[in-house]
Amino acid sequence: MMRRFTICICLSFLFCLSAVATAADRKPTTTLDVWPGAAPGEVGAVGPEHFVDAKPGEREVKRLTNVSHPTLTVFRPDPAKDTGAAVVICPGGGYHILAWDLEGEEVAAWLNSIGVTGIVLKYRVPRREGTPDNQSPAQPLMDAQRALKVVRSKASEWGIDPHRIGMLGFSAGGHLTAAAATRSDESTYPQTDGIDKQSARPDFAVLVYPGGMDKKDDPANPIAHVTSQAPPMFLAHAGDDKVSPLNSVDMYAALKKAGVPAELHVFATGGHGFGLRPSADPCSTWPKRCEEWLRVMKFIPKADAAK
Template identity: 40%
Template structure:
């Protein structure tokens, strides 16, 4: 136990260094639609259990950019959406660590700090705006505007699924010319996604419009996850709407593991997802 405090301090230092060394893009130039609080930096909670950096009280949504080396850059990009039950954002476990992995594969990654706590509708505004900003900057960043996807975990998977199925719904008033750009992702990767089965009798959540020409999706879940049913329901609905979908459902893994070693699910989903993105994104 005597090493716990120094280790936590080290983790906080590493996360702070990441944030300082990477470009930050703030989503809203003026007033933030639906936000009543003043703009300020996110608040880091005191809870660092599991060696996880948790952010909350987000009023000035932003993206942290992870650029790949030019030698491996493949022209595709993903917006990474950390989970946290719409209460917090697991920023390193399901954000920066995932973005670093993606950048090593050649993808330009953007870690989204969407609004929490308890702001599900506003989180969708932030996701929609983020997608439009990335697409508007595609040419200057060497990104193919037709190869921009989302990768979400848990509640972040919910945000990613919502923008993938509701991209043509005018959810917030237009702020500037950026809002005239499509926010439809070109592909979606949903890892232990949650809130997909909130319809009657745990059927598909009504706001997920799977007949609205969603992009191809990759889903991963486990049988021992309380939210595991969500992935099954969404996969079945996508299949019924003839949307290309690939589902991997493992017996064990639980929930909230990111891609850290030591959990069988955490070690295998990146392998499956990398292969799927090669086939559905890079070779398309």
């Protein structure tokens, strides 16, 4: 049993290492604007978008801040592998920054490897220079809802099934994904064009170490908005994460109570912000568990059917 577990960890390590290397080499198929003009709901002065230097002791991550021009960066899989499914990716960063490579480009590379179009959403981070630090994440939800509508409007052009468009988020991006999944019936901005007639509901959602859902009295807590209309969800968290795994546990409980299909993995170790990068921790196996879930839920074909 121990040998089997060790082999699984080694394979996951090699897979994650391959995904990271692939992300460094991949070029996006296309990048397009989320909004036809200026993004709505801006508050305060916004400086130029830029990458923040890592602080001493921090891992090497491309940290993007001051986003004022939301975009969708599209990575298409090999046509021979393409399953027709797509995922909008929401990098984390505490609503301060976006972990652009760790929780964006590298995730798109993994999705491409299983035949899924990966679309990295550059959404606005409300906690930035010139804005109140306690500002609610209203702009990110606007960007997420619009992004899903834009992708759905491009389904025919991109060869995507409009009924297999999901969303995947990490940390604050996990909170944003949960909000988009549970509040899709709310109009968070004035309708701008024909694209806004599309549905803003993701067909499935993947939350990896999400935060912000342990605030029971917060009316914006996505858990408070869970109904039977929420999409199926996959959740992954580390038990030793400083962002409590109860964020994921409580969401899972709410989904089950509402009769929504869900799968939860709480790994013993891994901390916070592990993304897909290789480690000896069992949390590195979450992409494989997620792939299995996507196949079981029929969002992508079973492995033997995909060959």
